[in-house]
Amino acid sequence: MNTVGTPLLWGGFILVVVIMLAVDLLLQGRTMTLKRAAWWSVVWVTLSLLFNAALWWYLSATQGRAVADAQALAFLTGYLIEKALAVDNVFVWLMLFGYFAIPSQMQRRVLIYGVLGAIVLRTLMIFGGSWLVTQFQWLLYLFGAFLLLTGIKMAFSKEDDAVLGEKPVVRWLRGHLRMTDQLQGERFFIRREGLLFATPLMLVLILVEFSDVIFAVDSIPAIFAVTTDPFIVLTSNLFAILGLRAMYFMLAGVAERFSLLKYGLAVILVFIGVKMMIVDFIHIPISVSLGVVAAVLAGTLGINAWINHRRESNRNG
Numbered sequence: 001m002n003t004v005g006t007p008l009l010w011g012g013f014i015l016v017v018v019i020m021l022a023v024d025l026l027l028q029g030r031t032m033t034l035k036r037a038a039w040w041s042v043v044w045v046t047l048s049l050l051f052n053a054a055l056w057w058y059l060s061a062t063q064g065r066a067v068a069d070a071q072a073l074a075f076l077t078g079y080l081i082e083k084a085l086a087v088d089n090v091f092v093w094l095m096l097f098g099y100f101a102i103p104s105q106m107q108r109r110v111l112i113y114g115v116l117g118a119i120v121l122r123t124l125m126i127f128g129g130s131w132l133v134t135q136f137q138w139l140l141y142l143f144g145a146f147l148l149l150t151g152i153k154m155a156f157s158k159e160d161d162a163v164l165g166e167k168p169v170v171r172w173l174r175g176h177l178r179m180t181d182q183l184q185g186e187r188f189f190i191r192r193e194g195l196l197f198a199t200p201l202m203l204v205l206i207l208v209e210f211s212d213v214i215f216a217v218d219s220i221p222a223i224f225a226v227t228t229d230p231f232i233v234l235t236s237n238l239f240a241i242l243g244l245r246a247m248y249f250m251l252a253g254v255a256e257r258f259s260l261l262k263y264g265l266a267v268i269l270v271f272i273g274v275k276m277m278i279v280d281f282i283h284i285p286i287s288v289s290l291g292v293v294a295a296v297l298a299g300t301l302g303i304n305a306w307i308n309h310r311r312e313s314n315r316n317g
Helices: 007-026 034-062 065-099 104-135 139-156 161-166 168-176 200-224 230-242 244-251 261-277 286-316
Strands: 189-192 195-198
Touching: 007 034, 007 104, 007 230, 034 065, 034 230, 034 244, 065 104, 065 200, 065 230, 065 244, 065 261, 065 286, 104 139, 104 200, 104 230, 104 244, 139 200, 139 261, 168 200, 200 230, 200 261, 230 244, 261 286
Parallel strands: none
Antiparallel strands: 189 195
16 A cells, blocks of 8 residues: 555654543543533644644655645545534434433543544554555445435435434344443443343444444545545544544534535535546546535535524524
């Protein structure tokens, strides 16, 4: 696998991730207000941009300005795509916590394990995907077709949390796990009369991890449309994930104000899918991809803000 990642870059990246995880798990605290979550979200985005700047500086000094510019742009584009798709993942978490009535003070532990599980899962999937793409180039066309269909499905699908309990995976887990009827604090398992019981919190954790598998299947092929370099794919992916817990608490109280976001994400997935399918006929530069993704997100959020303003004006008027 061709990559710009050197032992120094990989070592520096791993060190940064470990430090960021320690900060995320130890310093953010057990309670997260909207203001605090917004502040931490800004911190995570800033750190990601600083990492990209450091990557550009290192590559510029060691491999030349052209390589540095191309890889830094690929990182930024991949990061923006992954960050945008991560928002949809957060909305699913909100639905899960709401359906199973998990109090906010108990959500922290599930989110911690959820983020850790996502990091391990995506690392394995990215290295596996990079190897497969290297061996079987035609897989990029398959990824493109999959993303195209996923985007179309996302645009027309409707999620109803009222029927969440009837989902096959939920019914299967309830049928195969010995579970308690009520939450037991932050505990995932308890013992009763010598038997081990899972709590509803464990069920939610499994569903959180399962949801990340589903979203990883969408998001990882999407970034392969930008670059197949495993270092850029992994770094942009994990930096987008590391701030998920703060993003969750930031969006928890205002999720209903972003009702159109899924349509913007659907357009992005369709665009990326088409780009991957026509790569042999029309090459779309990374700079154009970045512009399209940024424009779609900005446009979607702008339209959403305008609609919210009109609704509030009509309500007050």
